[in-house]
Amino acid sequence: QDEDCERRIIAAKAALGKRAVILAHHYQRADVYKHADLTGDSLKLSRLASATDAEYLVFCGVHFMAEVADILSKPEQIAILPDLAAGCSMADMANLSKVERAWRELAEVLDPDEMVTPVTYINSAADLKAFCGEHGGIVCTSSNAVKILQCAFSRREKALFFPDQHLGRWSGYKLGLSPDEMPVWDFDEPMGGLTPEQIRKAKILLWKGHCSVHQMFQPQHILRFRNQYPEGKVISHPECNFEVCKNSDYVGSTEYIIKTIREAEPGTRWLVGTELNLVSRIAEEFKPEGKIIQFMASTICMCSTMARIDPQHLAWTLENLVAGKVVNRITVPEAEAQLAKLALERMLEVSI
Numbered sequence: 001q002d003e004d005c006e007r008r009i010i011a012a013k014a015a016l017g018k019r020a021v022i023l024a025h026h027y028q029r030a031d032v033y034k035h036a037d038l039t040g041d042s043l044k045l046s047r048l049a050s051a052t053d054a055e056y057l058v059f060c061g062v063h064f065m066a067e068v069a070d071i072l073s074k075p076e077q078i079a080i081l082p083d084l085a086a087g088c089s090m091a092d093m094a095n096l097s098k099v100e101r102a103w104r105e106l107a108e109v110l111d112p113d114e115m116v117t118p119v120t121y122i123n124s125a126a127d128l129k130a131f132c133g134e135h136g137g138i139v140c141t142s143s144n145a146v147k148i149l150q151c152a153f154s155r156r157e158k159a160l161f162f163p164d165q166h167l168g169r170w171s172g173y174k175l176g177l178s179p180d181e182m183p184v185w186d187f188d189e190p191m192g193g194l195t196p197e198q199i200r201k202a203k204i205l206l207w208k209g210h211c212s213v214h215q216m217f218q219p220q221h222i223l224r225f226r227n228q229y230p231e232g233k234v235i236s237h238p239e240c241n242f243e244v245c246k247n248s249d250y251v252g253s254t255e256y257i258i259k260t261i262r263e264a265e266p267g268t269r270w271l272v273g274t275e276l277n278l279v280s281r282i283a284e285e286f287k288p289e290g291k292i293i294q295f296m297a298s299t300i301c302m303c304s305t306m307a308r309i310d311p312q313h314l315a316w317t318l319e320n321l322v323a324g325k326v327v328n329r330i331t332v333p334e335a336e337a338q339l340a341k342l343a344l345e346r347m348l349e350v351s352i
């Protein structure tokens with residue numbers, strides 16, 4: 001059945017030719033990834049896709065990524081997500097009504113000239129990016145969060161960072177902020193569970209969100225590795241908790257992790273704290289150079305929503321396109337898309 005599915009994907013791809021481009025995120029499973037025309041992180045994929053003349057952008061990733069592809073692509077291009085249930089649990093931890101409530105509550109405590117800049121990680125719904133566009137805010141990725149926060153601080157004194165507290169905390173730490181300058185905004189509590197005093201003292205208010213995959217990595221995984229292989233290197237994604245990042249030799253985005261290991265000396269040993277599909281892929285890729293690449297946790301940590309994009313859904317999507325039928329199109333309403341684009345463009349101006 002797997003082989004049958006593979007044949008169907010190859011046949012449909014051939015029939016569509018240059019009309020469709022298949023994009024696959026680094027976290028995508030191997031049996032889907034191998035059919036990709038373009039691979040990368042979410043932002044790189046959207047930019048590469050909009051630079052093509054393809055009519056259909058078949059995004060093998062999660063929902064917010066297909067939204068970004070729709071926002072940044074040409075008007076005639078159509079973004080498609082092969083399974084609409086492929087969401088991101090972290091992105092779901094912030095929604096517009098909770099962010100608007102936080103905004104109102106902050107306005108009660110802070111003077112207008114002390115108000116915060118909203119900064120959203122790209123892992124968020126389009127309406128939150130639009131909120132940022134409307135309120136002088138900006139989008140960031142895991143590659144540029146430090147630079148984007150610096151830019152936010154050059155405009156206003158404080159930032160509200162959502163949805164990932166860990167990326168926000170690590171970036172603030174890199175900017176020299178102390179823990180009490182970065183309290184957590186608990187969106188289930190009135191006033192984020194903070195006192196007016198704490199809010200006034202804060203430089204970054206960290207939304208209480210996290211990635212369920214990266215939270216599995218723990219400092220003891222690193223300790224065990226270092227005891228066994230003192231010469232080994234540890235590299236982690238900034239969605240990992242603070243202690244994991246602090247105990248790593250390198251911290252950075254998926255693109256950064258791949259580049260760092262690619263450029264490392266042959267024969268080096270690595271412990272990697274990010275999604276399993278990515279780690280397994282680079283372990284294979286760099287094996288011929290004698291690089292030994294280990295996954296950080298002993299349990300399996302895959303992005304289960306990303307894994308919903310399976311060969312069956314990809315085959316079904318492509319075959320419908322061959323038959324002239326667009327399924328699972330992702331469209332961001334025009335007004336929302338324009339504001340979200342503004343927040344994305346502010347980021348692109350600061351950082352390429």
Ligand code: CIZ
Nearest residue numbers: 041042043142253254255
């Ligand atoms: O922006 C992306 O693609 C994600 C989710 C992570 C990363 O570090 O690339």
Ligand code: SF4
Nearest residue numbers: 088089090211213303
């Ligand atoms: Fe979202 Fe985590 Fe999956 Fe990334 S790994 S897409 S943050 S759930």
